[in-house]
Amino acid sequence: MTTPPLRLMAVHAHPDDESSKGAATTARYAASGAEVLVVSCTGGERGSVLNPSYGRQITDLEEMRQVRTVEMAAAAEALGVQHRWLGFVDSGLPEGDPLPPLPPGCFALTPLEEAAAPLVEIVREFRPHVITTYDPTGGYPHPDHIMCHRVAKEAFETAGDPERYRDRGAPWTPLKLYYNHDFSMTRIRTMHEAMIDAGLESPFGDWVESRAAREIPEREVTTRIPCAESFPARDAALVAHATQIDPDGFFFATPRDLEAQVWPVEEYELAASRVATTLPEDDLFAGIAGDEGGAP
Template sequence: MLALHAHPDDESSKGAGTMARYAAEGARVILVCATGGEEGEIINPRMDRPGIKDQLPDLRKAELETACDILGVDRIYMLDYRDSGMPDTESNKRPEAFANVDPDEVVARLVEIIRQERPEIVLGYDDSPGYPHPDHLRVHELGTRAYYEAGDPDRFPEAGAPWSPSKLYYFSPFSRRRLQILNDAAQAEGIESPFDERLKQWLEEEWDDPEITAQVDVSDYIELRSKALLAHATQIDPDGFWFAIPDELVKKVYPWEDYTLVHSTVETASPEEDLFEGL
């Protein structure tokens, strides 16, 4: 299994329980991280100290390594492109930003990794209608290309022998349905929900949920997922958004991680409960 992500900490907020589960079950889990997250803010007030911002690239790499150790990831590939920053910021204009790098250069590197690691499953991003970060859009576009082009002997022949993964899934962690269930459960317990305002905003937007075709039960790995998130000490406030709803309540009402199957070389039936179904 190979997971494509944009920044350090994305791996712990999207599909972390899935990686932990399959690693525990014996699968080889590979992570590709496109950027160093240089444009990240210091979200955790405990880490907002003199000198931390200057060390952010090194700190975020170390945080990523710690999180991946927690989740059981076998290997990390850092592409080391520069974080492009949030939409419509000056950082978007940097020529070295990931959003501005030659697409074929990136695809060639991803193809080489896929051919070397030979994963059966690739996990990537959709076109991010709810979070149009330039780097996330780039991972969607170029990761999808690499999935298909890795099996084409005419594309990047210098990158190794062709390999066609069996399945491509997109992460779907923030569907309205999931957030509504968590929101309602929190309010029923008298907990202030972090999703209430977002759900109200979405009601005013013309945006459809992705089609969820697979739900992976990660109930045994939710605490591990939280531990991996906390490893990103510069980015994650232990008293903030990600931990407003207790793990035990999440486990009770929504113990799954959601995916959309984009392509498969094997026969599948929706909904799937196991991403390796049919392999």
């Protein structure tokens, strides 16, 4: 009898987040035969063009949505993963003092149950054993990242309850919930010191030395996934987001052979588990067999 494949769902706020946070992990698991689904909560409509070599800015929301839809399809292909849109509108990153109000109808202002309902439906359809997303801070204080955490946590906690979201499919109980830790200061400092020791100019100096960086709380790391062999897939996915990622910029400043030597992993925090597992882990599916999960 063939064991059903393990299934991983990565829930992200915008297209490009899946390529900068946990991308080598999803590519690794997809290549090893697991079913991997990336869910983008918004279309990234209010994102700016961040790549100076892109050539022009895009100010129309519908045009940006269309461009980033094409980029996301290319990134998913590079990672070897499936992809779904949750369908909400990017909230934008408010700037100023005081901060301006968020735009009406945006993702971050959507009531929690309304925002979580389509994700619960996708969970019940795809039936993931593991879900990954951001910690309660969002990783950084973008309102969509914080909302993404809330929505993913709500779906993890309720998708298996037949009394919740009763019109959204048959219950399915995910077994583990993880938070991404790709931009931890421990990683940044380690890479910074490795580049200095190698006689290279580090792009992380200002970041490491800033007061804001010193005040960032370090969350617990429970799980390190070896995935250096999937760095090329991650990089291809990053480049696919041409409006957002400068191929000569920050994400590519570290020599890949040095990165593979010094930091060949992606890190996670096990936030909740319905199966027994021993920490620390080196596998998101630790403690899970392929036929586990389902209705309570």
